Amino acid sequence: MPRYDVVILGAGAAGLMAAIAAGRRGRRVLLLDHAAEAGAKILISGGGRCNFTNLHTAPDRYLSANPHFAKSALSRYTPADFIALVDRHRIAWHEKTLGQLFCDGSARAIVAMLLEECAAAGVELRLRQRLREVTRAEAFRVETEAGDIAAESVVLATGGLSIPKMGATGLAHVVARRFGLPVTACRPALVPLTVDAAMLERVRPLSGVSLPVAAALGRRRFREAMLFTHRGLSGPAILQISSYWREGEALSLDLLPDAPSDWLVARKRSRAKAALRTVLAEALPQRLAEALAPPESAAAPMADLPDRTLAALAAGLKAWPVTPAGTEGYAKAEVTLGGVDTAALSSRDMSAKAVPGLFVVGEAVDVTGWLGGYNFQWAWASGWCAGEAA
Ligand code: FDA
Numbered sequence: 001m002p003r004y005d006v007v008i009l010g011a012g013a014a015g016l017m018a019a020i021a022a023g024r025r026g027r028r029v030l031l032l033d034h035a036a037e038a039g040a041k042i043l044i045s046g047g048g049r050c051n052f053t054n055l056h057t058a059p060d061r062y063l064s065a066n067p068h069f070a071k072s073a074l075s076r077y078t079p080a081d082f083i084a085l086v087d088r089h090r091i092a093w094h095e096k097t098l099g100q101l102f103c104d105g106s107a108r109a110i111v112a113m114l115l116e117e118c119a120a121a122g123v124e125l126r127l128r129q130r131l132r133e134v135t136r137a138e139a140f141r142v143e144t145e146a147g148d149i150a151a152e153s154v155v156l157a158t159g160g161l162s163i164p165k166m167g168a169t170g171l172a173h174v175v176a177r178r179f180g181l182p183v184t185a186c187r188p189a190l191v192p193l194t195v196d197a198a199m200l201e202r203v204r205p206l207s208g209v210s211l212p213v214a215a216a217l218g219r220r221r222f223r224e225a226m227l228f229t230h231r232g233l234s235g236p237a238i239l240q241i242s243s244y245w246r247e248g249e250a251l252s253l254d255l256l257p258d259a260p261s262d263w264l265v266a267r268k269r270s271r272a273k274a275a276l277r278t279v280l281a282e283a284l285p286q287r288l289a290e291a292l293a294p295p296e297s298a299a300a301p302m303a304d305l306p307d308r309t310l311a312a313l314a315a316g317l318k319a320w321p322v323t324p325a326g327t328e329g330y331a332k333a334e335v336t337l338g339g340v341d342t343a344a345l346s347s348r349d350m351s352a353k354a355v356p357g358l359f360v361v362g363e364a365v366d367v368t369g370w371l372g373g374y375n376f377q378w379a380w381a382s383g384w385c386a387g388e389a390a
Contacts, residue, residue, distance in 0.1 A: 004030040004124075006390045007142050007151035009131060009171065011038035013379035014362025015157030016114040021387025022155075023121025030149065031118065032129040032142070035167045039111040041159070044166075045376070050107030052086065053079040053380070054373035055099035062378065063243055063368045065184055069342040070367050070378065073350070077384040079377055089113040098224075100372045134175045140357060153357040153390040157383065160336025160363040161186060168330070172364035173340065179355045182341040184366045188333030189243040192234035193251075193324035202291065203228050209285045214254040215241040223257055228288075231328065239371050242327060243337055253320040255292075256283055261318060264310040272303040284317075292317065335375055339366040349389035350382050359386040 006022045008015045011033035019031045037043070042050055054061070057079050059071045083101070086093060091113060092104035103109055118125060130145040140151040156172040173183045195203060206228035213226040215237040227235035241251060256263065267279050277298040280289035290298075294313065297305055327333070340360045344352055350365070352358040361382040369375040 001141075001148050001150045003139070003150040004028050005151070006030070006153045006155065006387075007032065007140065007149055008155040008157055009033075009134075009142070009175075010157035010159060010362075010364075011035070011125060011127070012157060012159050012362065013039065013042055013376050014159075014364075014383035015155065016118060017380045017383030018155045018157060018359070018361055018387035018390065019123040019125075020114065020117045020121050021384045022390050023118065023123040023387075025388070027390065029121070029123045030151070031123055031125045032131060032144065033125075033127050034129055034131065034169075036128055038115060038125060038127065040166055041163075042111050042114075042376075043107050045107055046102050046373075048107055049102045049105070050110045051096070051100050051102050051373040051376070052093070052110055053082050053101050053377045055079055055095065055101065057099075057374060057377045061370045061374050063189070063337060064342055064366050066342045066366075069345075069347045070381075072347040073381040073385045074377070076348075077381040081384075082377065082380050085117070086110070086113065089116070098372055131171065134178070136179070136355075136357075151357075153359065155359040155361060155383075155386050155390055156340075156364055157361050158364060160339060161330050162188065162333040162336050162363075164330060172360060176340045176344075176352075176360055176364070179352065179358055181344040181352055181355070181358075181360070184338040184341050186336050186338035188327050188330050189337035189368050190239040190334035190371050191242045191327040191329070192229060192232060192332055193238055193242055193245065194232040194326045194328060195322065196325045199322070199325075200232065203232065204230055206287055206291060209287050210235060211255065211285050211288065212257060213237050214257040216252045216254070217241050217244050217249060220244050226253070232324065233322070236371055239334065243335075243368060243370070245324065245327075247326070248323070250321045250323040253322055255288070255317045255320055256314075257318075259283065259314075259318070261314060262311065264314040265307050268302040268305065268307070268310055273301050275299050275301060276305060334371070335363055335368050337368045339364050339368075342366050348385065350386040351389060357390075359390050361386045 005027040132143040158171040222240040224236035277293040362379040
């Protein structure tokens with residue numbers, strides 16, 4: 001049986017980084033994936049330009065049953081470390097917004113960089129590998145359709161459950177459970193939200209309309225764009241809040257986050273002769289303004305409308321209550337919330353406390369970042385920490 005120091009299951013962001021770090025240490029590394037190509041999610045990420053990290057990376061940008069768990073890895077491998085790697089490969093990048101760093105060109109450059117680093121570190125990469133089972137006697141035994149492989153260490157890097165069409169499976173969770181590691185409840189996150197039939201009738205005609213909003217749920221508030229879709233709501237603000245939303249809860253959407261609460265009453269003074277629908281359309285996308293203007297007063301001049309009517313309308317626009325019916329599920333979720341329980345792992349190197357030589361990294365772990373490059377930073381950081389120890 002061929003024997004390796006480290007066998008890594010999953011050649012995504014975290015697995016590639018773990019392979020590079022372990023290979024650089026002189027470990028004999030085998031990286032296995034069932035896909036035809038490594039880093040498939042990197043290739044489609046960030047609209048094809050890969051939002052590869054975020055300058056504001058901090059533990060409070062991550063959800064986990066243990067909010068402290070990510071601290072160690074994120075401080076040991078930082079955005080500056082990944083930027084230095086990108087710069088060494090002369091990949092041009094820019095900050096788009098909110099600390100989000102994107103490639104100027106194609107995400108393919110990031111995958112090419114990681115593969116080059118793997119090759120330089122002597123990593124052996126095998127694609128189209130069907131994995132059957134991982135067991136352990138005096139060493140780990142990774143059973144594949146092409147034969148069994150012995151390994152001193154195994155790194156589970158097969159990601160979460162998001163986008164099964166792209167090859168996502170629960171393999172890391174299944175193997176972790178088999179070795180006695182608990183897995184927390186999983187759910188789709190960074191995912192579009194759906195609305196019930198009655199609300200869908202109102203929002204479907206708005207499909208395609210996008211505007212800056214503040215989406216709030218309890219103390220969480222995200223000021224980003226929102227998009228009406230043919231099934232409900234999407235866009236960065238909604239994806240962000242979706243990670244915190246639970247069935248039955250109502251979101252509060254501020255459709256005019258920059259406007260003071262008395263803005264409509266103030267407009268009555270400055271635009272006395274204008275129709276209400278015209279004034280609304282000056283602040284909101286036309287189609288949304290038409291849909292939100294109360295039919296009985298839409299055509300009325302502002303001067304004819306009582307202050308209290310305008311104040312109530314403005315308050316409604318600044319705190320529009322929406323109770324989503326559900327999410328669009330793993331088929332559309334950028335990430336999976338939940339995963340291998342951090343209580344079973346070392347926060348320093350991602351090793352399983354009770355199973356020497358077993359490591360879990362990336363999205364497979366119960367650490368989920370906000371939208372905006374945070375998830376890749378977690379994948380790089382957790383992968384690097386495991387690769388330094390495996
Ligand atoms: P990842 O899913 O990347 O890799 C897992 C690997 O394991 C895959 O190569 C898969 O083929 C393999 N695998 C799975 N099951 C297997 C099995 N049974 N046998 C063998 N191999 C198996 N994040 C971010 O920070 N910035 C961004 O711009 C984006 N954009 C984005 C867009 C879209 C459309 C999605 C779906 C997601 C994002 N993300 C993102 C999230 C980001 O892609 C995600 O957090 C990381 O890819 C997670 O890295 P991992 O290596 O943990 O899993």
